[in-house]
Amino acid sequence: MAGLTAEELHTLLQGTGEYALVDAREPRVTAERGSILLGVSLPLSVLELRADALIPRRSTPVVVYDGGDEDLATRAADKLLKLGWTDVRVLDGGLKAWAGAGYKVQTGGDHVIGQAFGEWIEDVYDTPHLTVEEFRRKRAAGEDLVLLDSRPIGEFENHSLPGGTSIPGAELVYRAAEVVTSPDTLVVVNCAGRTRSILGAQVLINAGLPNRVVSLEGGTQSWVLEGHDLEHGRHSLAPEPSGAALEAAHAAAQRFREKFGLRSIDRATLEQFRAESDKRSLYVLDVRTPEEFEAGHLPGATSAPSWDVAPWVFRHIATHHARIVLVDNDGVRATVAASWIEQFGWGEVFVLEDAFAGQALEEGPVPRTPLAVPDVEAVAPADVTGEFAVVDLQPSHDYRAAHLPGAVWALRSRLSASAGAIGGTGPILLTSEDGLLARYAAADLAEATDRPVRVLDGGTAAWRAEGRPLTSEEPAWLHTPDDAVANGWRETDPERRKAGFRRYLAWELGLVEELRADDTVPFRAFP
Template sequence: MPINAVELHKVIEKADEYALVDVREARVTAEQGSILLGVPIPLSILELRVDALIPRRGTPVIVYDGGDEDLAARAAARLETLGYPDVQVLDGGLEAWAAAGYKVQTGGDHVIGQAFGEWIEEIYQTPHLSVPDYLEKIANGEDIVLLDSRPIGEFENHSLPGGTSIPGAELVYRAAEVVKSPDSLVVVNCAGRTRSILGAQLLINAGLPNRVVSLEGGTQSWVLEGHELDHGKHEVAPLPTGAALDAAQAAADRFRAKFGIKKVDKDTLRRFRDEKDERSLYVLDVRTPEEYAAGHLPGTTSAPSWDVAPWVFRYIATHHARIVLVDNDEVRATVAASWIEQFGWGEVFVLANPLDGEDLETGPVPPTALDVPSGIATTTETDGTIIDLRPSTQYRKSHLPGAVFAIRARLGADLPGTGPIVLVSEDGLLARYAARDLAALTDRPVKVLDGTPTEFETGNDTWLHEPDDVVASGWRETDPELRKAGFRRYLSWELGLVEELNADNTTPFRSFAEDRP
């Protein structure tokens, strides 16, 4: 059933639950543009993501593509097969949205996340420091603590000299373990701007007595200024104890007061669970993945605080849903809730006394894949045409000899070679879905590779489809000048996002600044 752009805009204006889903590949979305409140779930991986992102089957779902393709119609049909009865296709797709006079956002497949960071800086006037000014202060011997607001995996990949990884709400939770003097200048960095700004503003909101600034442009500006990055460093702040924990809990009290964070008890959470078929419910554990695996409440999803803010749409596709955040002592959940309140994504709560007296589950919990094909032929041999469905970044690093990169949603009967087709994916799941797709399109034998191959090659890449599954990034450029050009484009784009938001009347953000709108 189609919905036109004006009708969609009216849906967005209401406070009712809905999910708006962009089913194109990431790079296509970034380059052609998107609707600000749309959540990317590419058709290629729909069955792998949609249960976690849209758990209530009765949720009204609107899907869209660029307007000149059949992706949205195919996605709608698939969703109905998966048990979602209320699915509509945006008639004319993104082209129709633009033609109706509504704003199209470009530059990323999740523009709203970076835009939120720029909006925070604009609304709260978050102070910043340039790389040259930072280095001048270092040279002058000033007392500076450098905190990197990215998770440890990114930090180990590359970092600034002297930094410590404390991502997301961990900044508030662990800062006092690293910042020992109130006289230290605290500088927060990330790879660009967004998480630097959000991290600095978190510490300011927490009432840290220090002067706190974001490092303008983060590691990208560091490279642009001609400086070298560290690689392989592992510097993390410990969990808080004693006075540091007291400081974190006092900061959480400030967040509750400033942002009106609501708490619920376990009886209320049980009622929410009983009502989940009428009102969507997301229960997210915002601690680190390691803490989650060591012991978590049954029925919760691991959603580290640095992912929830500002990337809440990576976990929640339904607007105006109930969101309950969980941690061990309510500090990180309260801090993360403050971002979601400002983001305007849903009705957010913090679970009181979350783990006390509970029987906890251990280990990671993978998302639920829907309608997994059965009876698919498998093989341990690689004789035939090998189609590699893994992310293009992995394919570039290495692949089976002779393997061809492909995107599942674009597979058709026009496959290269003759004879058997062997499908490869990260865990075999995506390959099984693709095998079922291809069974209706070709008479050639289609099999899924079983087991772990031992022979790989680098180079000799063959692209059946453009690598549109990832957004172009300067970090992926091997040529130093091309990398710097990519950094300049990205940082310039981020700086223009507030102006883009001002032209978009669907922006959901809520300000809690006392002296600004």
């Protein structure tokens, strides 16, 4: 298998050609041991489930890396080649070689670049902010202010600040005038930490909102650290714009077009892009809400809500310098999202004009495209008996919340090497959320053990649907739960949670200095 040196990779990252840089390790390992800024997390454990959407063009140059002292990159590259990608190489010596060559290693997250983008925005544009104490003092004094939470409604309902309204991503520009009705109102934007607070405040400033706009420093984490209570289960969502509010949104979109030099394309150009997609990667992202997407979308488009595009564009696009076409109903949210991608420097972005005019739309979610699903023997929930040793491969936080009694948790990428550690001597039953990941793991495990290997038909979801017992008690771990980055919100002990918040916020505040030491930063400022 072909490899390339750290120096060759560095040259590739500073060029203008397409490439995908893939980190094959688990997210927690990446966060704790470091990563390359422009890499995209695609763990070997879930490669067949995500690769098609992240890297759709099979001839895209792909570079895979790991820590340098393991075989994950080689195994992942071999899988990609077998699945049809034709230009796949491994970084010789992995991350250790990258660091050894004098290049910057980023730590603290599986995608440091997302939070770093928010800190860079604040640094470059001098985005104003307000502390929690200043905010509380103003509100207690009865000052005219509005609190906008830039997280989607699911996160908002989980926990929110008193008096806030959910209005995430580009919805801030689209719906702002429905919530902010006076130019004298102070607009405060918050999220769980810093990133989306900063991006939300700056995007409203860019939109030309006449109000004073600030981010709430530290968001809900700082609120908790200062001893204040959060609200849970509250539903407060900004309404869709109409009348004067919609006119204001369209006017704001025009300001974005002019400030960021954004480009629009027509239907014929999109079809030309599609015809060329075997030579130039193409991503068509619908940035409306998931509910709008499922009600009717363009064939071939992917749901990528605007709050996912900024700053998490890498969740949908692993190929750098690809063509990216953004879609919505009237161009406002697509234009706002395009401005973020332009600043992010991730690819060549376009907004589709009159996206739905005269088009036959598809309904429902776009099904994912798992690749080369193995044909393995499945066992119906009703046929599961005590003879099976049950191994659970669903995300570790889901396993903690509810798993089959007696199930042990494992990582698919490490399962074959741990075959001898699985309890019992009888057949092994693998399960995952819907049973699909379990099928891949079963094919791997069958080559590493003489014991019969089966999968739970339909996975844990089918088990639950039949009303069969699940438990959160007595979790057992075949592997360290490295599938998720450490997160203060998952701590149940209040002091441990606060300690996690302090570490996270301090890390975010240090990211601008970390970027200054990295010559691969792609961000672009627009005065």
